[in-house]
Amino acid sequence: MIPVRRLGYAVYESPDVLRQAEYYEEVMGLVAVERTASRAVMATQMGQEVLVFEKGTSNHCPRLSLEVAGDFDLKDAAKKLAPYNIKTSTRTGVTPGVAHAVVFTDPKGTEIELFSAPKSSDAKPRGGGIAPVKFGHIAFTATTAQSISNFYCNALDFRVSDWIGNVFAFLRCGPDHHTCNFIDGPDGAMHHMAFELKDWAHVLTACDLLAHHRRPIIWGPGRHEVGHNIFIYHRDPDDHIIELFTEIDLMKDESLGYFEPRPWHRDRPQRPKVWGREEAAPQWGLPPSADFRRQGEQHLARQGHNG
Ligand SMILES: [Fe+2]
Structure with a gap:
């Protein structure tokens, strides 16, 4: 592989x-x-x-x-x-x-x-803005989440971190709980992309900056149950959903087979598993807004249109 x-x-x-x-x-x-x-x-x-x-x-x-x-x-x-x-x-x-x-x-x-061996840019930052520390993960829909996950695991050395039912996969290629998500839906539609922030204080700063720029938060703040990251979501000018997150689960050593223990874990230790839809709901925070939920509805509509 x-x-x-x-x-x-x-x-x-x-x-x-x-x-x-x-x-x-x-x-x-x-x-x-x-x-x-x-x-x-x-x-x-x-x-x-x-x-x-x-x-x-x-x-x-x-x-x-x-x-x-x-x-x-x-x-x-x-x-x-x-x-x-x-x-x-x-x-x-x-x-x-x-x-x-x-x-x-x-x-x-x-x-x-x-x-491999990318060259880092030495372009000078203008300063200001949210300034995430990295591009953390990206979620796509695919027919089916199971078959595309099998390909990423067998051919590209990804590992399964968690599933929600048999329709939503969380795959990792490094210590972070997930680098790619695959969700049942039309092939190749991007669902959301996620950037990592330093800590909870950085998330708070991001909320204030988004408010200053009149970009509504469409879901969050909250803490996911699957992956346990703190999250906020908003949309960019091209209507992409952007997640900003921190405190995602880390599997620091693959041979141990569990994520680094954290106070908010209910399973001790927290191992990869299949979550039911209800138990996968965020630990805290309000449900997603209609503006967030329309992403999945648009994908389903396109799938229907494509037959
Ligand atoms: Fe995400």
Whole structure:
């Protein structure tokens, strides 16, 4: 299998690339390491590229990049994916930080760029904004969550952290409880993406900053039961749901098989499991707003439309 170790950047089409770049710089506190009307590449203030916006007609997420283990030779990726009837190609000069990538399309139709040894940006942050510490996870819908999860685990070395029923998977490729979510639905629709904040005080600062910029919080603050992260969600100008989180469960040592014990865990120790829908509800906080819930309704409507 291919040892994927970290989320790289997500690539989105955008009808207005400069508006997205401005939002992610001023409100989210990212840094534009490349910015034209046709493409913007955004990095954290620590220099990791996390988002790419390309001029398009929709807000679709056609590509995702994943960083592989430092000792993995990307030349071996084609051979590892051949058993799944997946073909690869190569791409150079991908972003300012990624000189070379091996590219393939996953079974739900998302193009994946595999890379290693990225170059960190040294672009100067403008200061201000929320300034997350990293791009933590991304959630997609797929037909079915089970089959795409099997592919990510068997081919890309992801591990199952938790399931809600048999329709919502939480997969990790490092210590964080989840790096990718897969939810039953139409293939390849992005549900939400999540950025990690330092601590609860940083979440509070983010709430005040979002209020200052008149961006409503559409769910939270609350603490999830599955993954146990504190969360708030809002929408960006292209209508993507953005989660800001902290205190996510960590499996610091895979050989132990349980997450680092935390005061809010009810299972001792907290091991990967299948949660019922009711017991998976957040530990505290109000239910999601109608504006949050319309994401799933839109995906279902599109699935119906596509037959
Ligand atoms: Fe999330």
